Amino acid sequence: MSAREEIFASIRRSLNVGPVDAPRRDAVAARLAHAPVGIVPRRGHGEAAERLATFKSEAERVQATIAEAAAAADVPAEIARYLRENNLPATLRFGDDQRLADMPWAATALEIARGPSEGDDLNAVSAAFAAVAETGTLALLSGSDNPTTLNFLPDNHFVVVFAADVVADVESVFARLKAAYGPGALPRTVNFITGPSRSADIEQTLLLGAHGPRRLHIVVVGAG
Structure with a gap:
């Protein structure tokens, strides 16, 4: 034995x-x-347009920026615009997510890299599994599709979220996870991201980018 x-x-x-x-x-x-369901605030509930409006308001309240794209094909141009207008390098890294790979990046002047970050990337884009209207939070899953290093190492993080994936609350995110993956097959990590990284540990002075990206730009696809 x-x-x-x-x-x-x-x-x-x-x-x-x-x-x-x-x-x-x-x-x-x-x-x-048969686990009992706890009390869930109603703030994030409502029709799709109402949930989206709440999500945008809450995300902006925590210093994220928001843009809308009518279709997935419009995402590369929006990210290129943001980089250009903020005088940032025209470089971008993302993982193996097929939704991102199918976007027309070649129509922009962006220099595209693929795979996890080694810590030397200034800009990265991820595709969110879901977004939480109640708190303006993004839910990202670990794995080769959207490497977790892209959530934390680059200075500027772009996140694409489809309007249909904006849910009311965190409980709805876990319900979606269970439905999508089934028992015993969940991703290793679920990262909940609310705004850019911040800390006020030193003299209670808020500092963006303390432990991760200093900018978070969210592109909502299909909001119309």
Whole structure:
């Protein structure tokens, strides 16, 4: 018997259970399936247009900037415009997300790089899994499609979110995750991002970009 098996055997003896305890497993499954729903504020609820308006208002309140694109094909031009008007380098990195790859980046003058960041990228773009109207928050999933390094290392983070993916609250994000991935197959990390990185640890002075991007520009696709 390995050390690991000995430890688990000791735990089972102390709990007076066997290695296969169907009733306990069934009890856990039933509790998870019928977990009570907590109180959810109504602020983010409403029709799609109302949810989107709340999301935009909350995101701007925490120093994110917002732009709208009628279609996914308009996203590269919007990001190029933002970089140009803010006197930023015409470079951009993104992962393997097919929604981003299908956009007409060649129609811009942007220099495109692919894959995770090594820390030397100034600009990156990610595609959000969902957005939370209640708090102006973006939900991004880890993985090769949208590497987590792109969320934290570049100075300027662009996030594309489709209007249909703007939900009322965080609880709705997890419901979508369960529906999309099923039990036991969730992504390793879900990053919730609300505005650019900030800290007021030193003398209570707010500093943007303390632990991540100093700018967060959100492009909402299909808002019309």
